[in-house]
Amino acid sequence: MKLIIQIPCFNEAKTLSIALSALPRTVPGFDTVEWLIIDDGSQDDTVKVARECGVDHVVRHTRNQGLARGFMTGLDACLRLGADVIVNTDADNQYNADDIPALVAPILEHRADIVVGARPIETIEHFSPIKKMLQKLGSWVVRVASNTDIPDAPSGFRAISRTAAQRLMVFNNYTYTLETIIQAGQKNMAITSVPVRVNEDLRPSRLVKSIPSYIKRSIATIIRIFIIYRPFRFFGTIGAILFGAGFLIGLRFLLNYLSGEGAGHVQSLILAGALLAMGFQAILVAFLADLLAANRKLLEDVRFRLKSGGEADAGLDRTTEHYPRKEH
CATH class of the missing domain: 1.10.287 (Helix Hairpins)
Known part of the structure; x- marks a missing residue:
């Protein structure tokens, strides 16, 4: 059994080494654990840092194509590299890597095809009240559209089985988090969530450049989700x-x-x-x-x-x- 941990990256040289140093090289249930980064057109030393930290594979975009495209490029590369399970996490070390065994456990036990890490949203201090409200709204929309009960749909910390990764296809260029859950629900994949911990905030979110921009993009994403899937x-x-x-x-x-x-x-x-x-x-x-x-x-x-x-x-x-x- 092979596990590949993928990290989409765009100019992440300052934080990538911290995130990589926390990743495991052994996880119960797997013979091999490999690391892969998706360099989404970075203009800094992201790839150099990745190489120095012992990353096994690097997939490159010649220009920045966005988080959703980077996520899908990573899935395709992991599948070609023979991954049985893929874990997606962030380069800013937002998620606690010690929770990876708990994240993959439902897949190893054949209880789920996709597992989403549910963050303790209410206790995250650097999340503004508006962001917390939009997180709840987005999760509710996803539950309605997908007939699932995932409490933290925007979470990017997730484990995906090989079969599930083969079936996913993201149309949205802004983010993959909401759409992949809706697809899983529509395609009758088994999807669940497990509670995960978060680390100290190292940098501002790339998706939330400003609250008005985040609201605008979130509303547009939610409307598009309903148009495409309902x-x-x-x-x-x-x-x-x-x-x-x-x-x-x-x-x-x-x-x-x-x-x-x-x-x-x-x-x-x-x-x-x-x-x-x-x-x-x-x-x-x-x-x-x-x-x-x-x-x-x-x-x-x-x-x-x-x-x-x-x-x-x-x-x-x-x-x-x-x-x-x-x-x-």
Whole structure:
């Protein structure tokens, strides 16, 4: 059994050595533990630090492509390197690496395909009240969209089985955390969470450049999640609201007209007609979007079959570098 611990990196030379020094080289249940970093177009000494700290593999992007793309690049590289389980963690040492055995335990016990580390959000001092609120909101949206009970959906500390990694595909360029959980729920993967500890904050979050920006991106991410993974519910709800409002306004006009008070209420009739038309169109869009979602699921299944079937003959990507392991 091989475990690969991957770390997406973008200009992480200052903190990467701290994160790597905490990673284990032996984990119960695994014969081999390897480290891999994804250099997402770093312009500092991230790769040099990684090499000096004994990282086994480095995958490079020639330019910065974002956290979500780096995460997926890492999964692909880990699969090609023969990983049975993949652990994803952060380069800023946010998560306590001593909890990795607890994180992978549900996979080793065949109780889960994906395990998410649940942080003690309420006790994290450097999380602002607004960030804590958005974390709760994001987790609630993910639970609704995925039919799972993950309490800390934005957590990037997670363990993923080989089969689950083969099935995941992230469309969002901002973050992978919410979308992967929703995919797991929709694809009937077994997903659970375990409590994990966090370390002292070493640097500000790269995702939260400012509270207004974080709110804007979070809202956009949540809306997009519903459009992609719950299109019928999203557009159907909008259509039902518009159609219902138009129906009630039209019914009011009709009652006034039958009682002889219809004169002077033509505006209500026009508004009712417009709302009914818009509602009907939104419901039609809901059906079309549902068909597109079904087609996407079929394409994802085809991708999984091709990926799992062709792995034996797949070579390593040219952007993957390997370094001899240093004994610590």
